[in-house]
Amino acid sequence: MTCDLQLGQRIWGASPISILEEMDMILTAFAIGVVGAFKFFEFANQSFISLQFPRLIEHAEIKPGHRVLDVATGIGEPAITAARVVGINGHVLATDISAQMLALAKQRATSLGFGDIIEFRESDAENLDLLNSSFDAALCRWGLMLLPNLDATISKIHNALKSGGRFAAAVWAAAPKVPIISLATGIIGKQVQMSAPPPEIPNPFSLADTNKLENSLAKAGFREMHVETVIVTFEFASGEDYCRYCQAASASARIALSKETEERKEDIWRQVAEEATRNYGTADGLIKMDNESICMVGTRTTR
Secondary structure, three states: OOOHHHHHHHHHOOOOOOOOHHHHHHHHHHHHHHHHHHHHHHOOOOOOHHHHHHHHHHHOOOOEEEEEEEOOOOOOOHHHHHHHHHHOOEEEEEEEHHHHHHHHHHHHHOOOOOOOOOEEEEEEEOOOOOOOOOEEEEEOOOOOOHOOOOOHHHHHHHHEEEEEEEEEEEEOHHHHHHHHHHHHHHHHHHOOOOEEEEEEOOOOOOOOOOOHHHHHHHOOOEEEEEEEEEEEEEEEEEEHHHHHHHHOOOOOHHHOOOOHHHHHHHHHHHHHHHHHHHHHHHOOOOOEEEEEEEEEEEEEOHH
């Protein structure tokens, strides 16, 4: 899913546009990719349980009746998982910059019976309009590393929490530990000779060094911080199935390969499928990818 950002970096530098315009282009491609990925998994009848990340809910100590903030909710997670816990007496505010992803998130929430518990709001994470001390807990799954102004967002989240409220976030570890993203992007990048992205552009692995996130949390006023790693497993029926996932999930993969001939595209995807099978194939013919995610929690303490 997040491979869109990595692959989309090929378009950076193609014209003299601003960093904000570049980010908007990439986030648009990312939104299209996430929707495509969800539809792929839905079609393939695969489970999203491993993606719901119950550890975030546990770390945030969410309870029935709580008010919860989910920043960069994407297709509605972990907002929907939180809604299961807070129940009808609780409330979840789920925000995202992408109208496309929010539309899918609303559809999912309604179909699961959480339409009256979750409020969806389209907003840039840095410009969230939130009342101070209005939430018992806050969550963000695989979104912080993509924010151009991390400190501003973390500060807003901190101020929105009640005293004692917890913020639990998940980010990706370094690229070699996240093959769901790095396997295809690495092969495609070499084949089409993608240049390195500008250092100021966030990417899926921007917070693999947890010191950056920990420093940002501390600067905002969070205390009692805790870090742990969690393995998130993706399974595919075959190497070709993994390729279909990447093709559905990654609008930017299509951009990166757009100038290649059909024969060349097929060859590159064949290489991706073979590498997936070679490195992650199981005895029963499946592809099983373990990916490392970093989970960090901080508490807004009494001032």
